[in-house]
Amino acid sequence: MSAWHDRQYQLAREREIRAAAHRARVVAVEENNESFLHRYEDILNDLVADGLEEFMASEFAYVRSEIHRIRYASDAFAARNWSVQLGQRMRTLPRQAREQKWIAEEHERLQREEAAHKAERQAAKLQAEKETAWTTATSNWENKLARNLAFKALAELRQRVLIENLSVAQMQQAIAQIKQQAEVQARKTQQEFNQTVQAEAVQTEKAELVKSVESANLPLTQTELMKQKIAAASWENLAEITQETNVVQDDAVENEAVRKEMVKAVYQSLKQAGFTVLPPVKQTNSENDIVLIQASRPSGNQARFRIKLDGSVRYEFDNYKGQHCKKDMDQVLPKLSEIYGVNLSKERVIWENPDDEKMDAKPISPIHTTRAR
Numbered sequence: 001m002s003a004w005h006d007r008q009y010q011l012a013r014e015r016e017i018r019a020a021a022h023r024a025r026v027v028a029v030e031e032n033n034e035s036f037l038h039r040y041e042d043i044l045n046d047l048v049a050d051g052l053e054e055f056m057a058s059e060f061a062y063v064r065s066e067i068h069r070i071r072y073a074s075d076a077f078a079a080r081n082w083s084v085q086l087g088q089r090m091r092t093l094p095r096q097a098r099e100q101k102w103i104a105e106e107h108e109r110l111q112r113e114e115a116a117h118k119a120e121r122q123a124a125k126l127q128a129e130k131e132t133a134w135t136t137a138t139s140n141w142e143n144k145l146a147r148n149l150a151f152k153a154l155a156e157l158r159q160r161v162l163i164e165n166l167s168v169a170q171m172q173q174a175i176a177q178i179k180q181q182a183e184v185q186a187r188k189t190q191q192e193f194n195q196t197v198q199a200e201a202v203q204t205e206k207a208e209l210v211k212s213v214e215s216a217n218l219p220l221t222q223t224e225l226m227k228q229k230i231a232a233a234s235w236e237n238l239a240e241i242t243q244e245t246n247v248v249q250d251d252a253v254e255n256e257a258v259r260k261e262m263v264k265a266v267y268q269s270l271k272q273a274g275f276t277v278l279p280p281v282k283q284t285n286s287e288n289d290i291v292l293i294q295a296s297r298p299s300g301n302q303a304r305f306r307i308k309l310d311g312s313v314r315y316e317f318d319n320y321k322g323q324h325c326k327k328d329m330d331q332v333l334p335k336l337s338e339i340y341g342v343n344l345s346k347e348r349v350i351w352e353n354p355d356d357e358k359m360d361a362k363p364i365s366p367i368h369t370t371r372a373r
Contacts, residue, residue, distance in 0.1 A: 003325055004316045009307075011261055012341025021257040025250055029076045036083050037067050040090050047097050055100035059093065077246075084242045088235075091201035092194075099193060107144045110151045114138075117158065130161065133168045137175040143186050150182035202235050209245055218252050220284060255309050262313065263291050265342050266305045269335040270295040273328065275303060301328065313344070 011017060044063055047053065053060045066086045073079035138154060141147040157174050160166060166174070213226045226245055233241045263280050270277045275295035282291050293305040301324065306314045317325045336342035 002316075002318045002320055003329065004314065004318075006312065006314045007344040008311060009262055009313045009336075010311065010343040010345065011258060011265075012343065013261070014258055017258050017261055018254050021254040025253055026076045029080050033070060033076060033079050033083050036087065037071055040067055040086065043090055043094065047094060050098075052094075052097040052101055055104055056093070056097050059089075059096075063089065063093070077250075080246060081239075081243050084239050084246075088201065088205070088239060091204065092197045095197050103145050103148065106148050110148055114151075117155070130168055130171060133172060134158075134161075134175075137172055137179075141179065143183055145190060146179065146182040146186035149185050149189070150178050153178045153182070198235050202233075202238060205238060205242070206230050206233065209242060212249070213245060218248065220289075222248065252309075255311075258311070259291065259307055259309055262307050262342060263293065265336055265339075266293050266307065266313075269332050269339070270303060270305075272335060272339075273331040275332075301325075303328065303332065 040063065044060065044067075047060070063086065066082065070079045070082050070086065073082070138147075154175070157171070157178065160174075161171055209230045210227055213223055213230070218226070226248060229241055229244070267277055267280060270293065275297060277293065277295040280291050280293045282289075284290075289309050290306045293307070295303045300319050302316075302318045304316045304318070308314075317329055320328070333344065336344065
């Protein structure tokens with residue numbers, strides 16, 4: 001007699017196992033959150049040491065506030081989501097801070113040059129009215145980058161004022177036109193810079209996400225699906241994909257914890273029933289992710305259990321003569337429930353041959369795959 005069965009298992013201790021796995025996951029998430037917070041603080045401290053805080057004071061204050069909020073959050077998983085969002089800002093903060101420092105320093109340098117020119121102009125005894133009008137129109141621009149970009153045009157205008165003896169009204173009109181053009185160019189330059197920084201940050205974060213997914217021991221199909229989502233993600237939804245990746249990894253950790261308990265129960269039940277049991281092996285391909293347990297008797301009777309991550313188990317008792325198959329099943333399966341609390345439900349018989357009289361059965365041989373964790 002031979003039989004193949006496909007049943008659903010449910011451990012009696014599943015809630016406890018999942019709770020323990022969840023608590024362990026919370027601790028792991030909290031530790032991971034703290035490691036990221038230390039990284040953010042290191043970045044912040046390095047920027048402060050470089051004297052960059054004064055150029056983005058409000059952004060630095062916001063980062064410190066977020067670090068404090070994340071560190072003392074009561075929900076580790078919510079804190080992780082906030083950390084992901086803060087991490088995106090931290091990726092761009094160093095370059096943005098240095099860019100703002102460069103703009104300010106360049107502004108100061110050009111201001112010094114302007115002061116030198118002013119001294120020369122004063123030496124040339126320019127008219128007081130034009131000088132006052134010039135200073136009023138060219139100083140205290142809100143957009144410092146625009147003022148930097150306008151430096152050459154303003155210098156050339158200064159020469160025109162001297163050579164062509166432009167009136168105050170003509171000079172002010174020319175300055176207003178230069179300022180308008182410079183502000184348009186400054187907005188475009190700043191936008192292009194932000195897009196470049198953003199694109200680099202996206203690629204870096206995607207690479208880290210792919211590495212995280214590949215190391216999570218997920219089924220291949222699920223791994224490929226997550227990698228496709230990551231590849232297609234944009235800056236706007238990358239944080240959402242990161243959160244989804246974290247949830248998938250959390251579920252995988254809990255499901256694997258439950259399956260390990262099931263593997264132990266099946267292995268011990270077969271041993272107690274007198275089978276010679278091979279070490280469990282994990283088999284993973286694009287369609288399945290199973291742990292295979294193979295056992296045999298000296299007579300050649302064979303038993304195989306395939307335990308999936310989704311909670312289903314397929315078992316086969318093969319190479320039996322007469323009703324001995326049912327006898328072995330009655331030894332093994334009740335132990336799963338009585339001793340280990342495994343509830344096998346939703347039974348589906350795939351194939352059964354009660355009259356199997358094969359006499360040439362041979363012991364099973366090991367299957368060469370990755371060992372189960």
